[in-house]
Amino acid sequence: MKDKIFGVLQRVGRSFMLPIALLPVAGLLLGIGSSFTNPTTLETYNLTNIIKEGGLLYTILDIMSKTGNIVFDNLALLFAMGVAIGMAKKEKEVAALSGAIGYLVMNTAISALISAKGGVEAMAANSTTTSLGITTLQMGVFGGIIVGLGVAALHNRFYKIQLPQVLSFFGGTRFVPIVTSIVYLVVGIAMFYIWPVVQGGIAQLGQLVLESGYAGTWIYGIIERALIPFGLHHVFYMPFWQTELGGAMMIDGALVQGAQNIFFAELASKATEQFSVSATRFMSGKFPFMIFGLPAAAFAMYRAARPEKKKVVGGLLLSAALTSMLTGITEPLEFTFLFVAPVMYVVHCILAGLSYMLMHIFGVGVGMTFSGGAIDLTLFGVLQGNQKTNWIWIVLVGLVYAVVYYFVFYFMITKFGYKTPGREADDEETKLYTRKDMNARKEAVSAKDGAAFDRVSALILKGLGGKSNLSDVDCCATRLRVTVSNPDLVQDGLLKESGASGVIHKGNGVQVIYGPHVSVVKSQLEDFLDTAESDNVDALLGETNCEAPKQEEKTNKTEGKAIELYAHMNGTVVPLEKVEDEAFSSKVLGEGIAIEPSEGKLYAPCNGKVDMVFDTKHAINLVSEEGCEILLHIGIDTVKLGGKFFETHVSDGQEIHKGDLLISFDTEGIRNAGFKTTTPMIICNTDDYSSVEAVGTGVIATGEKIIEMK
Amino acid sequence: MKTFEYTIKDELGIHARPAGMLAKTAKEFDSEITITKGEKTVGAAKLMALMGLGVKCGDTITVTVNGGDEETAFEGIKTFLENNL
Secondary structure, three states: OHHHHHHHHHHHHHHOHHHHOOHHHHHHHHHHHHHOOOHHHHHHOOOOOOOOOOOHHHHHHHHHHHHHHHHHHOHHHHHHHHHHHHHOOOOHHHHHHHHHHHHHHHHHHHHHHHHHOOOHHHOOOOOEEEEOOEEEEOOHHHHHHHHHHHHHHHHHHHOOOOOOHHHHHHOHHHHHHHHHHHHHHHHHHHHHHHHHHHHHHHHHHHHHHHOOOHHHHHHHHHHHHHHHHHOOHHHHHHHHHHOHHHOEEEEOOEEEEOHHHHHHHHHHOOOOOOOOHHHHOOOOOHHHHHHHHHHHHHHHHHHHOOHHHHHHHHHHHHHHHHHHHHHOOOHHHHHHHHOOOHHHHHHHHHHHHHHHHHHHHOOOOOOOOOOOOHHHHHHHOHHHOHHHHOOHHHHHHHHHHHHHHHHHHHHHHHHHOOOOOOOOOHHHHOOOOOHHHHHHHHHHHHHOOOOHHHHHHHHHHHHOOOHHHEEEEEEOOOEEEEEEOOHHHOOHHHHHHOOOOEEEEEOOEEEEEOOOOHHHHHHHHHHHHHOHHHHHHHHHHOOOOOOOOOOOOOOOOOOOOOEEEEOOOOEEEEEHHHOOOHHHHOOOOOOEEEEEEOOOEEEOOOOEEEEEEOOOOOEEEEEEOOOOEEEEEOOOOHHHHOOOOEEEOOOOOOEEOOOOEEEEEOHHHHHHOOOOOOEEEEEOOHHHOOOEEEOOOOEEOOOOEEEEEO | OEEEEEEOOOOOOOOHHHHHHHHHHHHOOOOEEEEEEOOEEEEOOOHHHHHHOOOOOOOEEEEEEEOOOHHHHHHHHHHHHHHHO
16 A cells, blocks of 8 residues: 555656756746846846846846746646646546646636635735636645646546447547546635635744744745745745735835845845845745755765666756756756655755754845845845855855755665655566566456457457557547558458448558447557557457468477577676567567676677677677577667767677677666667577577576577 | 569668568568568578668668569568568
8 A cells, every 4th residue: 555655656756747847947047037137136236238128138038037937827737737647547648638628627616706706805815816817716836736636537537438329429538628627617616615724824824933033934944945845935935025024124214025125125225234134034045955955965866866867867957956056946856856755855844944044043144036046146145245145154054055965865865765766666667568467467358257348459459460560540530540561461350340330441541430439449459559468369369260371380490409508798687578679578589588788798609600790889690500590789779879889899700609709888878878788689590499498597697508499 | 473672761771670570571471582682682581681681771672572472472561661661
């Protein structure tokens, strides 16, 4: 049960990645754009002559700011769609559409209730917002996530639904947007009553903080961080920044209210000798953990990632860390560990709160436009001078924070095995079925009466000439539209047996007419194609008329004693079925075995002769003394490297002996380029032998027996 | 006996994976199918020999089909090449 919840949470977290990947770019646009269009900033640095409102530079910066901002403004919608896509099992595009519909319907329901109850004025202050032009409750990203998760659940439950014949047009995937709109109408009504309670709690917390000193600043910091996942932090800090809650002060003869307003008024005033810490206590605390702490945490996550994932994860984390450092947009980083390791986020909140308190104690008076990145630190701290701001404390505390974050995160990740990026158990998700699984399934299918669906799909598949004959499957209103490689293999009789009312042939195209429920038929067929038994429809269907072109059995099997081949590398044996490339795992090329190498050297598995070294140096063909044809293929898809990272030590036609070095290669380089180094050894003329048996297992060294053939 | 020429369009040429698929396709027919590139002629069902041709993008190969089901085999191989290479 615990594993199941963990698995779901992990998938939820991963589904956030699609929209989150957009945030760093949007953050940079917004950060740079808004800093240099802020009138106070422009005046402070005498840039008003260069960046003038209406001028070209100003307009460009303004466009940057606004296009960046639109992403943040609509983050909830992006999450509604992104999470639905991520959590949907199949037909993801339908889930995306449904996510958008769910989000619109929910907010519109709330909006209608708001106006029915007297409009925005009747609601609590700061509790409403406008999203996509709809006046609705301020729910932040949380609103989108509610939609995304719910829609995905509806989608996974209903995308294959079968309705009565008269309504069958609305069945299958078409039913998902329909049911979504109705469900979210109800959810919207419910949220109208539930959400204000949540918001009320937030408002009370704010009051509490204000009445306390250093400890209050600490709590403020913790709450501000803890609200990030809900998107409610803006609701929380804005009153401090913009209203009397954050203090009031006479500056140059005018009353200024709100922490941020006070800071910028002081910035503009020539009389300021030191910035008021009573105002900046709500801001300065961001700098140490955003510029130093979180990037160190990112580094810890990078260090804890599995070696083969480091390249990919490094890119993701580096861009997120830079975004946090420069602009103070922390969500990309925080969201990467929030969902897989909530406890780490709790620790982060406490440390962040502490950072606010320390800045308060040390009298640091650095404000910000919208967050605590290096850009704001430079503009409002360093350039103002240490006497006015005490900014040096940010760096001092920050350096300590970097160390603390690094060690705390690294310790927690490794100690508790958190699945931060690059540590996911992806072998579970991308599992390749072994023969054992397939047999188990076959038994399950034949044992079960309710296997009618699989039978229909199996009939269709067989009727279309088997899995290998399909190149594309789609459907229109009533027909399954299939493209096959060889139309002669299509058997109309079988297709009709599966329930089709007709079959139309057009070259390689085949249309099988089922009627309006065809979208269900298609989904079922696609599901079936993903299962292991679809590789073997003949066995599944038993004796159902079988005239598929049979290949002539070869009888001239090599007789006599067993041929032995020896490990071609040092490393760990990978059964061919587990190699992550269908060309090998499906055994189209022949039987064999693979090794995940521990060093970049490929050795001869037997005595014989080099038949051909590939131009791209990633593979080599050998013929053994006994006439066995062997393909050694370093890595998966490495033909695309065009020879880079490989060095050959033999040439075509050369005699070789068992254990000779054939090719050396740069394992790190290949992995860093995004390729796997799993190296299959394939017996190309498998048909010439009565059995090819992989005998090696586990960790293996060159020269140990790995394959036995008869 | 039927023959046709075909120019490879796949940018990676006939490397391990397509060679395996081609050999598998060729095995489905009774006819003897051979592939010729330059002066070398090999059996299309022989995976190793097929890879040994080292066919690249832009190379033209000659396919020869000879046997009982040569009509279907001819179409089958042609379709395969057009769809995959």
